[in-house]
Structures are given as structure tokens and as C-alpha cells.
Amino acid sequence: MRIDVVTLFPEMVDIPLSDSIVGRARKEGRLKLGFANPRDFSEDRRGTVDDKPYGGGTGMVMMAEPVYKALKRVKKKGSHVIVLTPKGGKLDQKTALELATHKHLVLICGHYEGIDERINRFADLELSIGDYVLTGGEPAAVVIIDAVTRLLPGVLKKEDATINETFAEGLLEAPHYTRPGVWRRMKVPEVLLSGNHKLISEWRFSAAKDLTAKRRPDLIRKAKLEEV
Ligand code: 6GU
Numbered sequence: 122m123r124i125d126v127v128t129l130f131p132e133m134v135d136i137p138l139s140d141s142i143v144g145r146a147r148k149e150g151r152l153k154l155g156f157a158n159p160r161d162f163s164e165d166r167r168g169t170v171d172d173k174p175y176g177g178g179t180g181m182v183m184m185a186e187p188v189y190k191a192l193k194r195v196k197k198k199g200s201h202v203i204v205l206t207p208k209g210g211k212l213d214q215k216t217a218l219e220l221a222t223h224k225h226l227v228l229i230c231g232h233y234e235g236i237d238e239r240i241n242r243f244a245d246l247e248l249s250i251g252d253y254v255l256t257g258g259e260p261a262a263v264v265i266i267d268a269v270t271r272l273l274p275g276v277l278k279k280e281d282a283t284i285n286e287t288f289a290e291g292l293l294e295a296p297h298y299t300r301p302g303v304w305r306r307m308k309v310p311e312v313l314l315s316g317n318h319k320l321i322s323e324w325r326f327s328a329a330k331d332l333t334a335k336r337r338p339d340l341i342r343k344a345k346l347e348e349v
Contacts, residue, residue, distance in 0.1 A: 122223070122273055123153040125195035126262050127188060128230040129170065131156035133259035134266070143267055146276045154266070155195060159183070162190035171233050180234035188240050192227065200225045202244045205258030205265075206235060209247035212265060214288040216248070220265070221272040228265065230258030291344035293337060295328035 126134050138144065138154060146152040159170045164186065171181040196202065201223040210216070220226060229236070229244065241247065250261045270276055287294040298309040312324045333340050 122151070122221070122226070122269070123155065124226045124228065124266055124269075125155040125157060126228045126230065126266075127157050127159065127191045127195070128259055128262070129158060129160055129232055130230075130257065130259055131158060133257075134230075134262050137263045138266055142276060143270045146270050146273065149275075151273050151276055152266075152270050157191035157194045159187035159191045162187040162194075174234065178234075182234055183232060183236040185237035185240050188229065188236055189243065192229065192240075192243060195227055196243075197225060200227050201246070202227045202229070203246045203248050203265075204229045204231070204236065204241060204244045205249075205261045206231055206247050207249045207252075207254050209249040211252070212248055212250045212268070214268075217265075217268040218272060221269045226269070228258070228262045230262055232257040290329070291340055291347065292329040292333045293340070295325035295332070 128134060135154070135156065138147070143152065147154055160168050163169050169184075170187045171183050174180070174182045192202065201220070203220075203226060205228055229240070248261075248265065250264050255261060298313060302309050302314065310324070312320055315321065330341075
């Protein structure tokens with residue numbers, strides 16, 4: 122997959138995605154990450170990319186034209202264009218799975234008070250990563266690219282690593298343990314040492330349901346609604 126990010130601060134996205142699993146996916150060519158900076162398309166020598174909001178109010182608004190020109194530089198036929206904004210629909214695992222099916226994503230990061238509304242004419246989707254406000258779309262781009270990249274073929278070593286995990290079944294995951302079997306007088310649940318895969322699988326499903334009911338009852342209600 123290819124992802125291009127339209128951003129005034131490409132390093133805020135490039136650097137956090139240079140290590141670990143996503144960094145490896147980039148080195149292996151499974152993810153190709155590119156950038157286009159609206160600053161390079163500013164119409165004056167100062168490099169201006171923002172202006173005062175019409176109608177008054179605090180803060181500055183990103184101008185449509187430099188963002189549009191940066192988008193035009195990277196957009197191809199079939200690109201899926203996403204504007205990152207706290208006003209967008211909320212990212213969840215289902216959305217990440219859908220995004221992972223595209224060949225080319227373009228993520229547009231807003232800054233200041235946002236981007237001139239008219240840029241949305243050129244977007245397929247407005248996306249948020251949760252109900253809180255960030256200073257810009259860049260940390261959201263990092264989150265989205267991470268969530269999508271780990272779903273791409275060959276990125277995770279074990280093909281089934283994304284099947285039983287948290288949210289895959291609409292539930293939080295059961296707890297994990299590794300050696301030693303006793304640590305600071307705390308024991309690993311006996312069943313996990315039993316070698317009985319059927320019992321272990323039943324225990325994990327039950328633990329996942331209990332944890333989800335306690336911590337995220339909204340997910341239980343959602344899972345039940347989606348059953349019918
Ligand atoms: Cl995509 N952008 C900004 N600025 N804040 C956010 C967000 C995006 N998602 C949640 N908060």
C-alpha cells in the first residue's frame with residue numbers, strides 16, 4: 122500500500138513511523154510513505170499558508186489553495202482521500218480494516234483552527250481518532266497509519282495475529298502472561314499451564330467477556346446488536 126500525507130510538519134509523521142513494525146514494513150516495501158507540504162505551494166515569498174477566519178474569531182485557518190496544490194501533487198486515479206479533523210467520524214477497528222483494502226490513501230492534516238471548509242469537496246472521508254482535540258492532524262495520521270499497516274499482508278509475522286486480538290471479535294482481549302510462572306508471589310492462572318488448548322480457549326473467551334462487561338459495556342451492547 123502507498124500512503125501520502127499532506128502536512129506542514131512531515132517529520133512529526135515520518136519519525137514516529139520509522140521504528141518497530143511499521144519501520145520494518147517500510148523497509149520491506151509493504152508500506153510506501155510519502156509527503157507533500159502545503160508550505161512548498163504557498164503563493165508568496167513568506168511561505169504563507171494560513172489566514173484569518175471570515176466572520177471573525179480566534180486563531181487562523183489553513184488556506185485551501187496550498188493544501189489543494191499539495192494534494193494534487195500526490196493524488197492519483199483511485200486514491201482514497203481523507204481529511205483528519207476532530208469533526209470527522211471516529212476511527213475504529215472496522216474502519217481500519219476498510220482503509221487497509223485501498224491501494225492508495227492520502228491523509229490531509231489540518232493545523233491551527235482547521236482547513237478552509239471548501240477542501241472537503243476533494244475528500245472521500247473526514248476522520249477523527251477520538252473525542253479530544255489535538256494541536257494538529259499529525260499524531261492522528263501516525264495512529265491511523267499504524268493501525269492500517271499492521272493489517273497489511275506479511276506485516277505481522279503470524280498471519281493469525283490479528284484474528285483473536287482486542288476488538289477483532291468486538292471484545293477486549295484476555296490477559297497475557299509469560300515466564301516466570303510465579304513473579305513477586307503472583308501466579309499465572311493454572312489453566313494456561315495445562316496444555317489443554319480447548320480449556321485455554323474457553324478460559325480466554327470467558328475472561329474476555331468478563332473484562333469487556335466490566336470495563337466497556339458499550340462494546341457488549343454493540344456486539345449483541347450486530348449479531349442480529
Ligand atoms: Cl484527526 N485532528 C485534530 N486536530 N484533533 C483530533 C483529531 C484529529 N482526532 C481527534 N482529535
